[in-house]
Amino acid sequence: MQTYKLKNNVYILEGFTMVGPLEGKGPLKDYFDYVIQDDTLKEKTFEKAERKLLYDLIINAVDKAGLKLCDIDFFVGGDLLNQIVSSSYTARELNIPFIGLYSACANMTESLAISSIFVDNKVANNIVAATCTHFSSAERQYRFPLELGNQRPPTAQWTITGGGASIVSNIPSKIRIDSVTFGKVIDYGISDVNNMGAAMAPAACDTIKTHLENTKHKISDYDIILTGDLGKLGSEILIDLMEHENIILGQNYSDCGCMIYDKTEKVFMGGSGAGCSASVLNSYVLYKMKKGDFKRVLMVSTGALMSTTTSQQGDTIPGIAHAIELVYEANCDNFPNNKIIKAKNSKLKNSKTKAKNNKSKI
């Protein structure tokens, strides 16, 4: 029962994304709802900036979906900071029940998987699932203070500043959540914290293989299969590992970490962080699904589960990957009681940030 096939119709009603200045210059810049120009968000610390980012993501996702906070039954989410403080302190401001999770950069799909099971079984009607990361708070917690100016090895990745919030709901939309697979923790013995892609690739392989077996789907059934943040090297390792399982990831495979930056940006193997798959899913993927360009999507966020303490104590890095399968509902507008949500201009609500509004093409 590692894979759960939803019995009822559960949808991603809307998604909202915000990213930092660097991500806002990348190939997906036109898909994000909002690009922050000042990554401090006028806060005194990067940790408080990250918290503000998450709050703004949630408030705006709820608004974009045509709902109010009082319509939301639960906030389900987590983040990379110790004791998931960005999520907990955001939940403090929301006055809705909070279900805190942790699976590192796999948080987005873990949150969506739990949320969709809750909505499928009428535990809730509307849930906000959200996560984000901030480059500067992650750097100083996991690696070194930025002020030290440490060099990075070529296998390193770049924690994105940004994130996404999804409204999981029983209100129909064009994006239905079809099934979810919770991953196992897998460790192939990588101990280099600057090579996270390699540490997470085996977990991604295991989850994708399991999901395909349990749903009896083939790679070619999907318009796109996306991993969270394996980066360039990790993706190549995943392709190799899958080949050993006689599964050929073709042109329809991509990785959010490889998509979010372009080659002129000095980000080594690409983007990482819980916000990486969260922002790509809730912008590019949902946009393509709403248009009908993607009809079936397998989204597999990937997480590296070490801490600085385990690394210092010589432990290797376990990985995890949780998968959700999304299906395009062409006839959504014909559903009874359908509440048609009009895409709004990306005007940021409730935020004191005076950053330039991103003139999104969406």
Next chain:
Amino acid sequence: MQTYKLKNNVYILEGFTMVGPLEGKGPLKDYFDYVIQDDTLKEKTFEKAERKLLYDLIINAVDKAGLKLCDIDFFVGGDLLNQIVSSSYTARELNIPFIGLYSACANMTESLAISSIFVDNKVANNIVAATCTHFSSAERQYRFPLELGNQRPPTAQWTITGGGASIVSNIPSKIRIDSVTFGKVIDYGISDVNNMGAAMAPAACDTIKTHLENTKHKISDYDIILTGDLGKLGSEILIDLMEHENIILGQNYSDCGCMIYDKTEKVFMGGSGAGCSASVLNSYVLYKMKKGDFKRVLMVSTGALMSTTTSQQGDTIPGIAHAIELVYEANCDNFPNNKIIKAKNSKLKNSKTKAKNNKSKI
């Protein structure tokens, strides 16, 4: 929908507990399955000892329930260490899907609440929900290295070494999970990390009040109402706060943090840590329910959601409390397909610890 009333019969099939030497001398010593005499568990670091404790808890809970690891669909849990590494590294050894959570010392009831919803809706048949803490790993992560010999203020609590694992199942037992309430994050402005009870009491008050309203139950309907680890001061604050809501917590109210140590132990306001409510629930409470002494129990684990970073940056401490309601099923043995589980002697399975076996009265 903050409270979910389970539609089907979902049970705590078994629970298993292990505690450290200090807890093993306390008033509940005869209820614990196993008392560790050497709190390093023969590991090189306290963090690795904590991880071993959690692994042993899970393996032995599964065994005590008469199941095998392959019968378990998910491990749902978290712990207090940064990036919940005790849980993640334990999950690595189990080869079952892992759902990582974080709500600090409210982890036990958060895990049980999610697990029971999964079993209720046939997402899973058997889930192990588990958490634990280790005094020495918590001290050096949250406060000071033990070697410094810092003094503690009188409002401080003592993170317990120990924990518990529950098997949540559709196989009948005498302990049925009736309903669950997920809490909101509440912050009354306490910033003293040596006064966690005060920081968590408002969240406990809110969750108990909400649970009573939603289930239409009265305080007197319960044989015992237990909070997680408010400690002596926090419990008194909770009693006051509830009085302001016109709810009188009577003789049937207690707090796991107050129960686990006796007055001769220098633990100030009492026990704390995710393992506190986990070990009291899975030993004393389950034992009393199996005997029929407790027929209806409200278990409310409580968590303080700060991190050392938020404290350093001047933030106050938000609290959360999740509740589960347990009901005694007198006629359990008459259920069809009932698998009668015989309580085993507390012989530790798969552990290399050569600690003295606790001659439990259970």
